[in-house]
Amino acid sequence: MYEKHYPEKRFNITMEFLKTQAPSPSTILDLGVENPFSKLMSTEGYSVENTKGQDLDLDQNQLLSSSAKITTAFEIFEHLLSPLEILKSIQSEHLVASVPLRLWFSKAYQSKTDPWDRHYHEFETWQFDWLLEKAGWEIIDSKTFTHPVRKIGFRPLLRLITPRYYLVYCQRKS
Numbered sequence: 001m002y003e004k005h006y007p008e009k010r011f012n013i014t015m016e017f018l019k020t021q022a023p024s025p026s027t028i029l030d031l032g033v034e035n036p037f038s039k040l041m042s043t044e045g046y047s048v049e050n051t052k053g054q055d056l057d058l059d060q061n062q063l064l065s066s067s068a069k070i071t072t073a074f075e076i077f078e079h080l081l082s083p084l085e086i087l088k089s090i091q092s093e094h095l096v097a098s099v100p101l102r103l104w105f106s107k108a109y110q111s112k113t114d115p116w117d118r119h120y121h122e123f124e125t126w127q128f129d130w131l132l133e134k135a136g137w138e139i140i141d142s143k144t145f146t147h148p149v150r151k152i153g154f155r156p157l158l159r160l161i162t163p164r165y166y167l168v169y170c171q172r173k174s
Contacts, residue, residue, distance in 0.1 A: 011037055013145050014074060014167060015044065018096055021141060022070050022168040029068035029092060031056065031076045041072070057081050060089035075095040076167075077128075078121045087135030095137055098167040099123045101144065125166050136169040 014037065022028075024045030030038045034050045041048045051062050057080050065073075077083040077090040077099050087095075102122035123131075125144065132139060144163035 007147070010145075010147060010165060011040060013165075014098060015040060017141075017143055017167050018072070019044070021096060022094060026070050027068045029063070029066040029071045029090075031063075031071065031073040036056075037074060046093065051120050056086050060086060063089040064091060065091070066091055068092050070094045070096060070131070075100060077131075078123065080121075083131060084135055087132065087137065088124040088170070093172050095132075096166055096168070097170070101125065101164055101166050123166065128166055128168070132168065132170055136173050138173050139168050139170050141169045143167045 018041070025047060027047045028041060028049070030041065030048050030050045032051060033037075033053045038048050038050050049066070049068060054062065055065070056076075063086065070090060071090045071094070075093070075098060077086070077097065082088060100122060102124050121127075125142075129139060144166050146160060146162065147164040
C-alpha cells in the first residue's frame with residue numbers, strides 16, 4: 001500500500017496524538033493487519049497486536065478476547081459495513097481512531113482491483129462522533145488535519161485547506 005507514497009505528515013500527527021493520549025509502554029490491539037504504522041508504534045515502545053485480516057464485520061472474536069488496554073483503528077471504519085458492531089465489541093477501555101473525512105468535492109474511494117480497499121463510509125465529524133456515542137464511547141480529545149498532495153490543480157489546492165482526517169481519543173462510558 002505504501003510502495004510509492006509514505007504518508008509522513010499523517011503518521012507524524014497520528015503518533016504525536018497517540019503519545020499525548022496514551023504514552024508508551026501500553027498494550028495495543030491495532031485493528032487491521034500489520035502495517036508501517038503498527039511497526040512504528042512498536043519502535044516507539046508500544047506492545048502491538050494486530051488483527052489477522054479477518055472480516056471484522058463478520059468476525060469480532062479477536063476483539064472480544066483481547067486484553068489490550070488500548071485499541072487503535074487508523075483508517076479502518078470507513079471500510080466496514082457495520083462499524084457500530086465493531087465499536088461495541090472492543091474490550092479496551094481506551095480507543096484511538098482516525099477516519100478520512102468526506103470531501104464535498106470528491107466521491108467515496110473505490111479501488112477497482114482490491115475489494116478490501118474501498119470506502120463504504122466517508123464520515124463528517126458529527127457522524128463519527130454520533131457513531132462513537134451510540135457505541136458507548138466518550139470522546140476526550142479530537143483533532144482534524146489536512147493532507148495535501150504534491151500535484152497541481154484545483155483539487156490539490158482544496159486539499160491544502162480542507163481537513164481530510166479526523167482523529168479521536170475516547171474512553172468507554174461507565
